[in-house]
Amino acid sequence: MIVSIVGVRPHFIKAAVLSEVLRESFNELIIHTGQHYDFKMTQIFFQNLPLPEPDFFLNVGSMTHGAQTGLMLERIETILLQIKPSLVLVFGDANSTLAGCLASVKLGIPVGHVESGLRAYKSYLPEEINRVLTDHSSTFHFCPTRTAKQNLQREGINGAFFTGDVLYDAWGRFHEKAIQHQIPEIEPEFPFGLITLHRAHNTQPGRLKQITEALIQSRRRLIWPVHPRSRHALQMYQLWDKLCGYRNIRLIEPVGYFEMLVLEKRADIIITDSGGVQREAFFFRKPCLILRDNTEWPETLSLGGQVLVTPETLAHMLDTYCPVPDFYPFFGKGKAAGKIKGCLLERLV
Incomplete structure (x- = not known):
């Protein structure tokens, strides 16, 4: 069993694409921490995207970084002890990401980090703290760009996977439909x-x-x-x-x-x-x-x-400012979710 932990609107977009692919081969449950709780920031995504309703909703809401992360950690741990997954997936760099990662690794559960290896090299940023700690605690590192993979290698984290960006998968699938x-x-x-x-x-x-x-x-x-x-x-x-x-x-x-x-x-x-x-x-x-x-x-x-x-x-x-933007496939070819599933099939099944 895989558990995916989401909490903020970017997570919902990426999980919508990834969950659909994972459920072709795995049993997946979703924990929603409630870090974003406003309707326009949360529920509308479950209505508009092919994202299953969460199996657990923690209703944490807004509070200071420490209080929010601590409460998430406590509630996530309770659920993980109950369901005993073989892997936990976390996304990005939010407090939900760090809390899910810490709760899992302290229970000996492997963690896969989607959007691993990103660095702004600004150590005071809460997001930077979350992503660095999550990367150095995770078992599987799914990098959206080759630069992200190189960042991990410089920090001594080897064996990361360049999968491409799941957000690019979502954009490729939905941007034409959105015009309606x-x-x-x-x-x-x-x-x-x-x-x-x-x-x-x-x-x-x-x-x-x-x-x-x-x-x-x-x-x-x-x-x-x-x-x-x-x-x-x-x-x-x-x-x-x-x-x-x-x-x-x-x-x-x-x-x-x-x-x-x-x-x-x-x-x-x-x-x-x-x-x-x-x-x-x-x-x-x-x-x-x-x-x-x-x-x-x-x-x-x-x-x-x-x-x-x-x-x-x-x-x-x-x-x-009026450039003519160019394009290069830094973020893969829109197949990141399938690559993540492939990596997990090779290592978990």
């Missing part, structure tokens, strides 16, 4: 930029104020599906009403996966701090401004269609 979804906020005759923002350092008061000022200064029409963390920060720092007063900026509720794909396809530029949106921009060949100091996905920067920006350079880049 209607987005009322899109006016066909007007081009727009799409912005997403959720990382903790971008929602600190000083930096967030600089970002909002840059958006106001820009001449572009912008659509912003606002993450709950960002909405809370914008309202706390009296920036929400200010943004609502500008006609070129449209703040909307978080959207589901298909709706996000539609927005990405229709946008003429994407501004984000999300690794997932960064890659989807690359898949769609859209110019992308990455609101970060560094990225664990350096491949997308190498062809000239994406660039790192700061709040100070954002307004200028929004109005002047």
Whole structure:
């Protein structure tokens, strides 16, 4: 039996593709930690994607990093003791990832890490801490890029697998289907930029104020599906009403996966701090401004269609950046889920 542990929206997208393939050969159960608990961040993914309803829902919710990770670890351990799986799969770099990994290895259960080997080389980032600890505790390392595999080799972790990116599998399968979804906020005759923002350092008061000022200064029409963390920060720092007063900026509720794909396809530029949106921009060949100091996905920067920006350079880049993005199959050929299943069949059966 394999247990897949999910907790945040990127996990749901990847698990939807991987679970379908795994269940051709394995008995799989899903544990949902409840790290994301808002309907638009969670339940809509189970409704729209071929993702089985979770077998266990831990209902952890939002709290400090330590409290959240500790509570997840305790509740995951209780379930693992009960069902005794032969393998636990974890995804990405969230607190759910680390908690699932620690609960498993302390019980002697092998862990497979999907999206292994990513490094931003910023040790203060919570995501970096989670991914490094998970990599060094896992048995199986499924790397989305060759760079990720090389990162592990430099750290003395050998035997990792370059499988390609499961997110690319999902994009390849769903992006055409997504076009059927209607987005009322899109006016066909007007081009727009799409912005997403959720990382903790971008929602600190000083930096967030600089970002909002840059958006106001820009001449572009912008659509912003606002993450709950960002909405809370914008309202706390009296920036929400200010943004609502500008006609070129449209703040909307978080959207589901298909709706996000539609927005990405229709946008003429994407501004984000999300690794997932960064890659989807690359898949769609859209110019992308990455609101970060560094990225664990350096491949997308190498062809000239994406660039790192700061709040100070954002307004200028929004109005002047217009490359013609190129494409290279850094992320495999859209067969990552099958490769992961193949690796596990060779080693578990």
